[in-house]
Amino acid sequence: MEKQNISVGLDIGTTKIVAMIGRKNEYGKVEILGVGKSKSLGVHRGVVNNITQTIQSIQQAVQEAEVTASEKIEDVTVGIAGQHIRSLQHSDYITRANSELVIDEDDIDQLINQVHKLVMLPGEEIIHVLPQEFKVDGQAEIKEPIGMYGGRLEANFHVVVGQVSSIRNIGRCVKSSGLELEGITLEPLASANAVLSQEEKEAGVALIDIGGGTTDLAVFKDGIIRHTAVIPFGGNVITEDIKEGCSIIEKQAELLKIKFGSAWPGENKDNEIVSIPGLRGRDPKEITLKNLSKIIHARVVEIIEQVYVEIKNYGHEEQKKKLIGGIVLTGGGSQLKHLKQLVEYITGMDTRIGYPNEHLAGDSDDDIASPLYATAVGLVMDGLKRQDRKAREAQEELQLEEESYDDTESVEEEQVLESEPKERKSFLDKLTERVKDFLDNAE
Numbered sequence: 001m002e003k004q005n006i007s008v009g010l011d012i013g014t015t016k017i018v019a020m021i022g023r024k025n026e027y028g029k030v031e032i033l034g035v036g037k038s039k040s041l042g043v044h045r046g047v048v049n050n051i052t053q054t055i056q057s058i059q060q061a062v063q064e065a066e067v068t069a070s071e072k073i074e075d076v077t078v079g080i081a082g083q084h085i086r087s088l089q090h091s092d093y094i095t096r097a098n099s100e101l102v103i104d105e106d107d108i109d110q111l112i113n114q115v116h117k118l119v120m121l122p123g124e125e126i127i128h129v130l131p132q133e134f135k136v137d138g139q140a141e142i143k144e145p146i147g148m149y150g151g152r153l154e155a156n157f158h159v160v161v162g163q164v165s166s167i168r169n170i171g172r173c174v175k176s177s178g179l180e181l182e183g184i185t186l187e188p189l190a191s192a193n194a195v196l197s198q199e200e201k202e203a204g205v206a207l208i209d210i211g212g213g214t215t216d217l218a219v220f221k222d223g224i225i226r227h228t229a230v231i232p233f234g235g236n237v238i239t240e241d242i243k244e245g246c247s248i249i250e251k252q253a254e255l256l257k258i259k260f261g262s263a264w265p266g267e268n269k270d271n272e273i274v275s276i277p278g279l280r281g282r283d284p285k286e287i288t289l290k291n292l293s294k295i296i297h298a299r300v301v302e303i304i305e306q307v308y309v310e311i312k313n314y315g316h317e318e319q320k321k322k323l324i325g326g327i328v329l330t331g332g333g334s335q336l337k338h339l340k341q342l343v344e345y346i347t348g349m350d351t352r353i354g355y356p357n358e359h360l361a362g363d364s365d366d367d368i369a370s371p372l373y374a375t376a377v378g379l380v381m382d383g384l385k386r387q388d389r390k391a392r393e394a395q396e397e398l399q400l401e402e403e404s405y406d407d408t409e410s411v412e413e414e415q416v417l418e419s420e421p422k423e424r425k426s427f428l429d430k431l432t433e434r435v436k437d438f439l440d441n442a443e
Helices: 051-069 105-116 164-176 187-195 198-205 235-246 250-260 289-314 339-347 371-403 408-419 425-443
Strands: 006-012 016-022 030-039 075-080 086-095 125-138 139-142 154-165 178-188 205-210 213-221 226-230 272-277 285-288 328-329 352-353
Touching: 006 051, 006 164, 006 371, 016 051, 016 226, 030 051, 030 213, 030 371, 051 164, 075 164, 075 187, 075 235, 075 371, 086 105, 086 226, 105 125, 105 154, 125 164, 125 285, 125 425, 139 272, 154 371, 164 425, 178 187, 178 371, 178 425, 187 205, 187 226, 187 250, 187 371, 198 205, 198 213, 198 226, 198 235, 205 289, 213 289, 226 328, 235 289, 250 272, 250 289, 272 289, 285 289, 289 339, 328 339, 339 352
Parallel strands: 006 075, 075 178, 205 328, 328 352
Antiparallel strands: 006 016, 016 030, 086 154, 125 139, 125 154, 205 213, 213 226, 272 285
């Protein structure tokens, strides 16, 4: 099998680290060849706080994936999230030197580079600059200004900001695990690619990815990402509450949550009791399921309300910005019983659970199509897309070289034709290069 067609997603989470190997089959769907999973020990709320433990966990997950897929892993696409990620809206403009020429890629790049010069807090860096809509000479709501005439080019941007040290730490862990960084992707974007359909992104949808340490939000409308946020609460806080509220150990609290937990207290009758073995010779504890779901309910309501504040910040209550597609829940925390009903009750928006099976090959394992693996599937897809782009660019260069043997006039025409569909380099590709350079120089 060609090495080229394989992509590896590495999801470094607070509770688990997943390495997933996939490739495209002949129908353009993603076929998962192997999955490795290990307990994440050195990550807190999406941020690495113990490099040695994180490296061990990554190596364990990678090894497991290599064994199941009988493939050697060299390059990985890594997701970044964590409580240090925040986003802001920003407007900027440039005045073009010559309004007689049509607007091209360079003008847009110049405008984007200008946004990159925004002054951030110490230690923060701009990760993502996403143009929302453009204005040319005051004419608003332009989706694609390339090819138009105009003197003043203006745009609204969605700017995602993160702490550069946290991103470098993740890069360090990956490199020290003996792997190469192929790409870096924002985790809410990866999850969105795995579980949302294009129609939903057009209609307007909020993706809520409830992980162990953080809850990620990505809002789409008209096919463009409009808002992102990371809330520093996740499934672990619920487990912590159960542990404190019922005076039991964490392992038991986690099992209780998964097996008997519900986000809706009205579901449980007063006489439903679960007995938990006591510690070493002590009497077993009896816990009523009603109390258990009251503890879970209180914390889940808090998480959902914080997410809803972010959705309102985007402007969901304005008629023009209404999210017709409602809410899609994914991530391990979305498997909590009756969560969908509670989210609908709090927000009044249509809700569904997002499974990453839309892009997976038909014969995929049911376990992989669980919301638990949404981010990992998204990262594999992102890696495959990046490979396609590289292959296309290499193909274009080859064509140009062949053409250069012909006379120069036809070469010029060819270059004009070639340059039109060329994709702009994504900011995350640039970020990946910067992190790679930093790691190379730091050693």
